[in-house]
Amino acid sequence: MLKVIKQLFSLLTDKQLKQFYTLQVLVVIMAFAELLGIASIAPFMTLVGDTSILEKNNIFAEIYQMSGMTNPLDFVFYTGLMVLVALTISTIISMYTTWRLSLYGASVGIEIADHLYAYYMKEDWQFHASGSSAQLTKQVSVEAMRLTTGIIQPLMRMNAKVVLAILIAVSIIVYDPVIAIVGLMIFALAYFLLYKTVRKKLVIQGRAISQVSTDRFRLMNEGFGGIKDVLLLNRSEDFINRFERSGRIYARALGVNAGISQVPRYFMELIAFGSMIGLVLLLIKWHEGNLGAVLPILAVYALAAFKLLPALQQIYASIAQIKGNLAAFEAVKGDLERSYEGSKEITDAQVAQQRPTLTKEITLSNIVFSYPNKSSAAVSDVSMTIPKNSVIGLVGSSGSGKSTLIDILLGLLTPQSGSLNVDGKPITAENKRVWQDMLGFVPQSIFLSEGSIAANIAFGVPARDIDSKKVDEALNLANLNEMVEQLPEGVNTKVGERGVQLSGGQRQRIGIARALYHKADILVFDEATSALDGITEKIVMDAIHDFSGQKTIIMIAHRLKTVQKCDIIYLMKQGCIVDSGSYNELILKNSDFKKMAEHA
Numbered sequence: 001m002l003k004v005i006k007q008l009f010s011l012l013t014d015k016q017l018k019q020f021y022t023l024q025v026l027v028v029i030m031a032f033a034e035l036l037g038i039a040s041i042a043p044f045m046t047l048v049g050d051t052s053i054l055e056k057n058n059i060f061a062e063i064y065q066m067s068g069m070t071n072p073l074d075f076v077f078y079t080g081l082m083v084l085v086a087l088t089i090s091t092i093i094s095m096y097t098t099w100r101l102s103l104y105g106a107s108v109g110i111e112i113a114d115h116l117y118a119y120y121m122k123e124d125w126q127f128h129a130s131g132s133s134a135q136l137t138k139q140v141s142v143e144a145m146r147l148t149t150g151i152i153q154p155l156m157r158m159n160a161k162v163v164l165a166i167l168i169a170v171s172i173i174v175y176d177p178v179i180a181i182v183g184l185m186i187f188a189l190a191y192f193l194l195y196k197t198v199r200k201k202l203v204i205q206g207r208a209i210s211q212v213s214t215d216r217f218r219l220m221n222e223g224f225g226g227i228k229d230v231l232l233l234n235r236s237e238d239f240i241n242r243f244e245r246s247g248r249i250y251a252r253a254l255g256v257n258a259g260i261s262q263v264p265r266y267f268m269e270l271i272a273f274g275s276m277i278g279l280v281l282l283l284i285k286w287h288e289g290n291l292g293a294v295l296p297i298l299a300v301y302a303l304a305a306f307k308l309l310p311a312l313q314q315i316y317a318s319i320a321q322i323k324g325n326l327a328a329f330e331a332v333k334g335d336l337e338r339s340y341e342g343s344k345e346i347t348d349a350q351v352a353q354q355r356p357t358l359t360k361e362i363t364l365s366n367i368v369f370s371y372p373n374k375s376s377a378a379v380s381d382v383s384m385t386i387p388k389n390s391v392i393g394l395v396g397s398s399g400s401g402k403s404t405l406i407d408i409l410l411g412l413l414t415p416q417s418g419s420l421n422v423d424g425k426p427i428t429a430e431n432k433r434v435w436q437d438m439l440g441f442v443p444q445s446i447f448l449s450e451g452s453i454a455a456n457i458a459f460g461v462p463a464r465d466i467d468s469k470k471v472d473e474a475l476n477l478a479n480l481n482e483m484v485e486q487l488p489e490g491v492n493t494k495v496g497e498r499g500v501q502l503s504g505g506q507r508q509r510i511g512i513a514r515a516l517y518h519k520a521d522i523l524v525f526d527e528a529t530s531a532l533d534g535i536t537e538k539i540v541m542d543a544i545h546d547f548s549g550q551k552t553i554i555m556i557a558h559r560l561k562t563v564q565k566c567d568i569i570y571l572m573k574q575g576c577i578v579d580s581g582s583y584n585e586l587i588l589k590n591s592d593f594k595k596m597a598e599h600a
């Protein structure tokens with residue numbers, strides 16, 4: 001567990017560390033203030049037990065004399081008042097420190113979750129293509145939250161209590177070593193034995209929480225995401241049963257871990273009361289029934305126990321909670337460490353220096369790309385040239401590697417060998433971002449957010465920065481204006497989650513309008529018009545071809561009709577480019593292409 005705390009500390013930023021040390025000072029002040037509160041009770045009780053000490057030769061008598069009071073009861077009253085003031089100050093310090101610790105714990109936890117989200121959002125396409133979004137959602141929402149509430153916050157609470165417990169322990173040892181050491185040993189041993197017994201169970205249940213959380217997120221993602229198929233195939237019961245089954249494991253694991261940290265409190269209270277009764281009997285026996293002598297000693301121990309017991313319980317409960325949530329840290333540790341390794345941000349000056357300009361051509365040279373865990377290459381030794389302002393078609397059977405090649409062109413996938421060049425300048429990790437700014441991409445299936453049509457066209461641009469003129473132009477070019485005019489709120493009409501309130505063709509045209517909104521010089525279409533009816537496709541294709549000579553256009557198409565007007569068509573087969581030429585040239589020279597055209 002100490003190792004985990006050390007690792008967690010290494011993830012804190014300088015600012016967080018500084019705040020932590022400041023809080024440490026507050027924690028120590030709080031512990032001293034609480035101790036002072038306890039310590040001030042003893043003299044007061046001595047005074048209450050026997051006011052005749054004011055007549056004797058001691059510190060009380062001196063203060064009494066200096067106060068100028070004549071009635072001992074008045075003195076007792078004012079001493080009591082001062083003790084109350086001391087206790088109030090100590091309470092205020094404790095409340096403030098606990099408040100600050102809670103805020104600090106929560107903010108550190110949430111900053112870690114934010115960091116994790118930012119890390120995943122900046123990871124490349126290959127990372128996302130080979131992982132599961134349910135897993136990432138779980139990492140950020142469940143595991144990072146468990147890290148906050150199950151590790152960092154308990155650690156903060158424990159931190160304050162450890163200092164207090166040590167101070168109380170030292171003070172009562174100084175006050176009376178024998179009684180203190182025996183009492184402390186009883187508690188330490190009881191908690192230690194308890195922790196040893198439950199330690200393994202906490203870890204096991206903690207891991208179960210991580211495991212079933214993944215299952216539950218997956219079931220939610222698949223169930224809600226594929227609800228149409230679920231309903232049609234009548235699979236709701238299967239989903240519900242699996243969800244409930246994981247829920248039972250989840251509930252038990254959560255309950256057991258919470259119980260293990262809370263339940264022993266009552267047992268410890270029993271031990272504390274038992275020890276107290278034992279101590280009372282012992283003291284009465286030692287002092288032969290003299291209550292005046294017994295009361296102050298008893299008051300100190302009662303108050304020490306009153307403060308020490310919850311502190312020990314808090315330490316134990318925090319340790320149990322941390323142990324039970326270690327699996328959450330294990331789950332995100334690797335990603336967190338990588339996320340803190342420092343991102344290579346490039347400066348504006350570097351961007352300007354690296355900005356590729358397209359004046360002549362884009363070339364792909366000897367590109368080889370294999371997906372991880374795949375034996376054959378998805379793209380093998382592909383070379384192609386895309387002249388500026390030309391219209392290029394990419395055709396081939398399903399699985400021939402067209403989308404993979406386009407992802408390489410978009411800078412989303414990095415080939416294992418070969419290079420992508422713009423006017424001879426290679427696109428590297430450093431200038432990739434600038435290259436991507438020059439591209440407009442329309443994928444096979446468009447992702448739509450829950451916002452308005454305008455927000456979806458200007459995707460990712462804050463509402464106040466959306467340029468309505470550019471939205472109108474894009475709508476026009478994507479042949480959407482007629483449909484939008486019929487909507488009650490026009491471009492401000494909401495499209496529903498993932499665009500459920502739109503037809504497939506309308507969704508696709510919004511995707512096309514999105515690519516056009518950003519006024520990219522290079523437009524890439526991956527099966528972008530396949531969901532459109534013949535007439536709409538022709539209108540949209542004509543709009544795309546209107547750009548010919550002004551923009552560089554690359555399109556993947558299954559329907560050969562779509563690529564008929566392209567300047568060059570590349571034919572792909574099993575990851576290779578097997579032929580190229582204009583539509584008419586390919587019909588004449590390539591039998592595969594001819595067959596495809598006949599069956600189109």
Ligand SMILES: Nc1ncnc2c1ncn2[C@@H]1O[C@H](COP(=O)(O)OP(=O)(O)OP(=O)(O)O)[C@@H](O)[C@H]1O
Pocket residue numbers: 129130371372374378396397398399400401402403404405
């Ligand atoms: N994320 C991925 N992980 C592993 N393999 C993949 C992944 N995406 C594609 N592949 C594999 O790479 C090969 C090429 O796929 P790609 O999607 O590029 O073909 P395509 O020509 O675009 O097909 P389609 O016309 O059906 O979209 C296929 O064998 C496919 O199974």
